[in-house]
Amino acid sequence: MIDKLEFLLALSRERHFGRAAEACGVTQPTLSAGVKQLEESFGVLLVNRGSRFQSFTAEGERVLDWARRIVGDTRSMRQEVHALKHGLAGRLRLAAIPTALAMVETLTTPFRARHPEVQFTILSRTSIEILTQLDNLEIDAGLTYLDNEPLGRVTAVPLYSERYRLLVATDAPLGDRESVTWAEVAKVPLCLLTPDMQNRRIIERLLRDTGADPDITLESDSMILLYSHVRTGRWASVMPARLAATLGLTDTNILRTIPIVEPEASHTIGLVAPAREPMTPLTAALVAEARRVAPMLID
Amino acid sequence: MIDKLEFLLALSRERHFGRAAEACGVTQPTLSAGVKQLEESFGVLLVNRGSRFQSFTAEGERVLDWARRIVGDTRSMRQEVHALKHGLAGRLRLAAIPTALAMVETLTTPFRARHPEVQFTILSRTSIEILTQLDNLEIDAGLTYLDNEPLGRVTAVPLYSERYRLLVATDAPLGDRESVTWAEVAKVPLCLLTPDMQNRRIIERLLRDTGADPDITLESDSMILLYSHVRTGRWASVMPARLAATLGLTDTNILRTIPIVEPEASHTIGLVAPAREPMTPLTAALVAEARRVAPMLID
DNA sequence: ATTGATCGATAGGGTTTATCTATCAAAATG
DNA sequence: CATTTTGATAGATAAACCCTATCGATCAAT
Incomplete structure (x- = not known):
């Protein structure tokens, strides 16, 4: 069930059955079957298909919303249980706007000192991509403008001007x-x-x-x-x-x-994370670090 | 995966593998295997067993918390999609303290007029049982005291004194x-x-x-x-x-x-529902009805 | 129009997973 | 000490899953 919801999330990212399947590590027929199964279990079409992927139906969009939440919570659960046993570990996936890339270090260095088992993936992305990927659970947090264009539902920690x-x-x-x-x-x-x-x-x-x-x-x-x-x-x-x-x-x-x-x-730049409560332990720890570091950066 | 989490929830209610299995409509070996599978996938013991069920481990309690949330969200998702297609339908499971039983009618009657497809199961329970069952997703909402003993994390709508x-x-x-x-x-x-x-x-x-x-x-x-x-x-x-x-x-x-x-x-009695956002469509509709009815009851 | 490429659905088959019944060993009960 | 209760285990069967191969539709470019 949760795997199928992940299929759906991948499909919303890729808007393409084949690529979505590849992203999930399954073949295209498997993903197609998964989506179809969801549709049958709900008794509603979720995807408008012509000869190719077209869009999600209204019901599909609602299911997507829930899927993001359920899949996110499932990951949080796994992470939290793992952290209980082995301490904070895993990989934090971040994205930053190019002008903020050089500042990421002020966050990662003290974080890493505190949690040596944590690894990072840091991508250079536009502010819009950051918000999309945050929604799609492709990244855990981002560094971007807080005050210029609308942010959507996120937790924001101002870092510097x-x-x-x-x-x-x-x-x-x-x-x-x-x-x-x-x-x-x-x-x-x-x-x-x-x-x-x-x-x-x-x-x-x-x-x-x-x-x-x-x-x-x-x-x-x-x-x-x-x-x-x-x-x-x-x-x-x-x-x-x-x-x-x-x-x-x-x-x-x-x-x-x-x-x-x-x-x-001047424009404020800060850390943004999904406005989900509770966050994954990794994300929560990063937000905590950001709050700790912020007073030393803001002028 | 979600089925297994349901196993775990049943186990937390029944504190007994056999009865939990029965509640889930599976045999005891199936439930045992499900729990074991969860434990293996997390790499942590979730249940302390002697020759019988003893308790949940610390990790088990955390997983339970998440499971309640994930399972609840999954039900909400199904209900919402169903409501999109067929209108509000399904069964509302309520519990009320004995002295409030006769008042349930003031809520169910107008609700039913508005949503004729909805069915009800209404149980007589103590206020403590109501809160427990609310947590365990055994009921959707309850009618109980709001102001006497502590409530926990719930949405409360005062109805009458x-x-x-x-x-x-x-x-x-x-x-x-x-x-x-x-x-x-x-x-x-x-x-x-x-x-x-x-x-x-x-x-x-x-x-x-x-x-x-x-x-x-x-x-x-x-x-x-x-x-x-x-x-x-x-x-x-x-x-x-x-x-x-x-x-x-x-x-x-x-x-x-x-x-x-x-x-x-005098003590206030009202509707309590899980403080989860968003609620299931059925619960949300009931809370809305309660808010609508309340002014006509409060003296 | 014809061809070639792309896309998603479908068919068939092998493997894994799930769940059942039956049974067992360990504790608890009386 | 016999009996009951409880959860784990074994083995069989059914279901589900996921792969490869292929098909039909569509679209773009000749």
Whole structure:
């Protein structure tokens, strides 16, 4: 029964019987049969199929909601019993927005010191993907914006404020300034994240709010790529202050990180976990760690 | 998997492998194997067995907690999907304390008018049993005291106040009074519910608080039995005013129901349902009905 | 139109799992 | 000490599960 519900969850993620089956480690006929069995036991169609997967029926969506809950609780149960016997162990699956990746360490390092048996999987995802994967039980928690776009039903622990700085070579235009305005930044060619990232949308909105039409010369979904370009001193970018500091970009003598004012924008970044009570022991422990660490980060 | 969790729940109710098996509609070896399988899958013993069932281990108690939740959610899911297709249907399992039995009708009648497909099973139980059975998913909701002894994690909807009256023959001692005190009642031989009932404990406390040692000539766990004795006019009892009215005891000319004062005691009785969110559609509908009916009952 | 690829359903068969009856050994009961 | 109660175990049978192979429908590209 619970396996079948997992089939259904996989199907909602993949929207494809074959791939869902593969994700569950069974063959496609097995998954098809499982779904069909659920449908028969409920006496209702759950999936609208044409010659392929189309969508879930209204009943299917309700069952999905319950399935997420039941499957999640079942995992929590297993984890909790295991923790009772062997202490906190297992793998925490996290996802973070690219600009927060460098901050994950502030959470994982003290956590790991406290719970040495716990392992991590950490993925770089957009803020939207993080929320979806949280819903689908694909990750246990995420690091993302708390205050910009709607979050849905999650537990959120604020960790720090993202403030923006222009990253530019000392000998480039604006390179000698103590602070710059968004209007000035909007006139410089920039390299930024791709538009599916919330950070890019935030920065682009700030730039456009000045009335300008910014020139985004280069975009990427990888901070490493942006970082490597900026390091050459020949590219300018806008980065969260804390991220630039973590990457050591502030200490070179060819580069400067200049506060951007007018307006002095800031967005809160924090840990998000499913708003389920109780959480899995691992997730609960991570949230506890976040609450412990937060006071040392918030400025 | 979920079946096995049901085995475990049955075992926690019955504390006996054979009876638990019977309750689940399987044979004892099947249930034993199911429990054993759970233990193997968790890698932990869940039940302390000697030559018979002794108790659950710490891990077993945790698993039980989760099992209640998971099994409950699974039932809710089935019920909800069924309700989506066929409207609200199924069987509501209720329990009420004996003094509230006559009041159940004020809830079931309008409920039934609204949802004709719903059937009822209504049991007479002590307030303690009601709470236990609520926890164990044996009943969907109960009617019991809300304000006297601790309730635990439940959703409560106050329905009415229980006030106490002396039920006595007109030609018996105290039979001619407009009101009597608890001290006076304590001197008369009484027939009351058995001491496992909260109503009896409440009344007995009120009587003893006067300093007297009341003479409880006859006790029973059945209101019908008390009722039939009181009807003869030869026995006195203490009954909730509303109950006496419902039973038509106030209209005979050999009997009188006399308000008991000093102190004018009252206790709130209401509907209790598991504090789980969301509830099963049936339970949710019953709670809604209770909230609807309550204003017409509370004086 | 024809072909090739994709997708999900179906058929058939082998393996595993579930559950039953019957029985046993250990404790508890009297 | 005999009897009953309780849960575990053995063995047989039925059910369920899940695989491989294949089919029919659909869609895209020639």
